[in-house]
Amino acid sequence: MTTITVEGMSCEHCEQTIEEALRGVSGITDAHADREAERATIEGDPVNAALVQAIEDAGYTAHA
Template sequence: MYSHMSTIITVEGMTCGHCEQTVEEALQGVSNVTDVTAHREAEQARVNRDADVMVLVQAVEGAGYTAHA
């Protein structure tokens, strides 16, 4: 069981609002994610979650971006 927390994922390759939306949708598709906000300028996504961080990284990478926890 994971405790509910906020995590920052570094996301490389977001260049526009559509990129932010794509990353947010990828992360929202992960079980136990409660809120996501992606910021292309900061190259980050903030995720409120009860999920494994590596699953979040894999979701972002599956959407075509480079991600680091």
């Protein structure tokens, strides 16, 4: 399991957007975003740079 800090989520829709973006990354089996904790938890065999890029492409700021 990998955890990434995500800034800019303010609602449930933001969480869903992040989760969909992360699930689209090769090697990811599941993702859960938590706006209150400002993080996303990812399951699978991720490459951190790809995760950060997917989150940033969705319009948010991420730190691995």
